[in-house]
Amino acid sequence: MDSQKADMFLINNGKFFPEEKMHVVRDLLTRTEDTKAFAVQTLSFQDPTTLLIVSIFAGSFGVDRFMLGQTGLGLAKLFTCGGLGFWTIIDWFVIMNKTKEVNLNKLLTIIHY
Amino acid sequence: MRKLGEVQRFYILVILLPLAACTALFLLRPVLDKPGRTLCIFRQATGLPCPACNTGHGVYKLLEGDLQGAVYHNPVSIIAIVVAFLAAIYLIVDVATQKPNFYLAFKKSEDYLHRHKSLLLLIFLFAAMDWAWQLAKHFHYI
Numbered sequence: 001m002d003s004q005k006a007d008m009f010l011i012n013n014g015k016f017f018p019e020e021k022m023h024v025v026r027d028l029l030t031r032t033e034d035t036k037a038f039a040v041q042t043l044s045f046q047d048p049t050t051l052l053i054v055s056i057f058a059g060s061f062g063v064d065r066f067m068l069g070q071t072g073l074g075l076a077k078l079f080t081c082g083g084l085g086f087w088t089i090i091d092w093f094v095i096m097n098k099t100k101e102v103n104l105n106k107l108l109t110i111i112h113y
Numbered sequence: 114m115r116k117l118g119e120v121q122r123f124y125i126l127v128i129l130l131p132l133a134a135c136t137a138l139f140l141l142r143p144v145l146d147k148p149g150r151t152l153c154i155f156r157q158a159t160g161l162p163c164p165a166c167n168t169g170h171g172v173y174k175l176l177e178g179d180l181q182g183a184v185y186h187n188p189v190s191i192i193a194i195v196v197a198f199l200a201a202i203y204l205i206v207d208v209a210t211q212k213p214n215f216y217l218a219f220k221k222s223e224d225y226l227h228r229h230k231s232l233l234l235l236i237f238l239f240a241a242m243d244w245a246w247q248l249a250k251h252f253h254y255i
Binding site: 061072076081088 | 130133155223226233
């Protein structure tokens with residue numbers, strides 16, 4: 001993928017990835033083969049803001065963790081009243097970063113597949 | 114500051130969660146065991162119980178040997194006791210062997226659930242029925 005396409009991808013999808021890893025993402029994208037570029041550009045990512053809203057309103061039920069694909073943690077949260085309330089509150093502060101990490105892992109999986 | 118890895122975060126969770134549960138169940142019982150007092154954020158916000166509400170009362174009943182009372186309060190209390198017991202054994206084994214067996218078993222079961230959606234659906238069905246049970250008790254239908 002040429003650097004112009006990589007920059008365009010980051011302009012459109014930058015908010016889905018951790019800020020401190022942005023240069024790594026750009027490096028990876030510029031080194032990605034053109035055959036994978038289409039797969040990368042059509043990937044859909046979880047929006048951290050959406051996850052924050054879900055976490056605030058349905059965090060006690062573990063819905064935020066289920067949406068991130070962490071079924072085990074979601075079930076643990078669901079069957080413990082959101083970790084006795086504490087885990088729910090902690091997740092309000094960490095879920096956005098967690099979402100960005102999950103998005104980055106998804107991108108890395110596609111690039112290295 | 115160095116970020117914690119996924120395995121470390123998992124072990125912090127499985128140590129802190131039962132510790133918090135034991136504190137709430139035994140040390141804070143005089144404070145929490147009163148009408149209107151709850152740790153559940155959903156119940157505090159809406160006034161309605163969540164699927165896991167009353168698990169503490171169920172655990173008290175189980176410890177007294179009253180299985181029927183435990184099921185009446187919340188059937189999840191039986192699962193909670195079994196899972197806590199298994200987690201304690203896994204933690205002891207992991208500390209003794211210095212290997213993340215518990216984390217690996219957790220990941221394996223998570224993968225199994227991803228591959229067998231029908232099992233996950235059954236768990237959700239159980240949670241929905243459990244929630245209906247809690248709501249029925251709350252509205253004095255039972």
